[in-house]
Amino acid sequence: MSNSDPPPDRAVAQAAGWRTLMIHDLQPAFFDLPLDRYRLTFDDGLYSQYYYFPLLQHHPQPLTFFITTSLIREAPARGRFDGRYLPPQAAADYSQRAFIEGRRDDFMTTAEVLFLAGQPNVRIGAHSHFHDITLTSSHPRNPRPVSAWKLQRFAHVPAALRRGLWIRSRLAFPGHEFRNQRLVERSAGEWEGFIRHDTERCVDWFQRHLGRTPDAYCFPFNEYSAPLLAILRSYGFREFYAGSAPKDPSLIRRTEIESLLRQPTNGPRDVSAGVARRE
Numbered sequence: 001m002s003n004s005d006p007p008p009d010r011a012v013a014q015a016a017g018w019r020t021l022m023i024h025d026l027q028p029a030f031f032d033l034p035l036d037r038y039r040l041t042f043d044d045g046l047y048s049q050y051y052y053f054p055l056l057q058h059h060p061q062p063l064t065f066f067i068t069t070s071l072i073r074e075a076p077a078r079g080r081f082d083g084r085y086l087p088p089q090a091a092a093d094y095s096q097r098a099f100i101e102g103r104r105d106d107f108m109t110t111a112e113v114l115f116l117a118g119q120p121n122v123r124i125g126a127h128s129h130f131h132d133i134t135l136t137s138s139h140p141r142n143p144r145p146v147s148a149w150k151l152q153r154f155a156h157v158p159a160a161l162r163r164g165l166w167i168r169s170r171l172a173f174p175g176h177e178f179r180n181q182r183l184v185e186r187s188a189g190e191w192e193g194f195i196r197h198d199t200e201r202c203v204d205w206f207q208r209h210l211g212r213t214p215d216a217y218c219f220p221f222n223e224y225s226a227p228l229l230a231i232l233r234s235y236g237f238r239e240f241y242a243g244s245a246p247k248d249p250s251l252i253r254r255t256e257i258e259s260l261l262r263q264p265t266n267g268p269r270d271v272s273a274g275v276a277r278r279e
């Protein structure tokens with residue numbers, strides 16, 4: 001075991017050569033992939049992930065669903081897979097509905113999360129409470145085209161002020177706030193206060209609905225920083241899921257499932273250059 005002491009289940013999975021897939025909306029083509037060779041993680045708590053559970057329930061590894069607790073609403077459970085396939089949804093589209101239009105029907109309800117949590121091979125992990133974004137001067141390693149919903153989120157900020165700034169995770173970066181017609185950098189205290197507020201609301205949801213504190217965390221947008229990690233660890237999180245090439249070796253790296261559709265299925269390979277859009 002290395003100095004970083006990965007949690008035991010992660011060490012076991014690594015020793016067995018398991019690699020971890022990152023999945024957002026489930027699409028019919030994914031079920032033709034050799035999914036049994038991978039650990040599966042699901043981001044954003046989408047209804048489609050609940051809907052297709054009957055096709056995944058016999059998977060040889062635990063299925064981990066990372067939920068964004070502000071998007072989970074109190075409502076009865078809907079149907080599960082009955083032979084029909086759902087129309088696929090792009091992350092940009094369901095993010096637009098959720099974060100701009102305030103519609104949460106693309107996401108699981110409390111009853112649906114409780115159903116999954118009661119299944120023998122399921123883990124429910126945290127994916128923040130708000131999944132929010134900020135304007136920041138911190139440059140992304142691999143800049144991608146900005147989704148319309150992210151621009152709309154800051155439509156109230158004059159374009160001249162936004163020039164040269166990126167839109168990234170509000171948890172991972174201090175970023176800038178628009179106040180009195182100016183953009184001002186959030187202080188370290190304000191940033192830390194936001195991380196704590198978000199994390200406490202998320203953990204509180206788990207306590208109220210599942211009666212336990214989560215220990216697995218998936219970073220929104222796969223973006224993280226040392227202050228965010230330190231605060232999350234202080235709340236009991238011990239297993240962190242990131243993108244395909246995190247610099248921090250204590251994080252669990254994941255491959256975008258879409259990248260497997262673009263290669264022969266003769267065995268798991270290292271595919272760090274995923275090009276699918278993730279939100």
Ligand SMILES: [Zn+2]
Pocket residue numbers: 043044127131219220221279
């Ligand atoms: Zn997400």
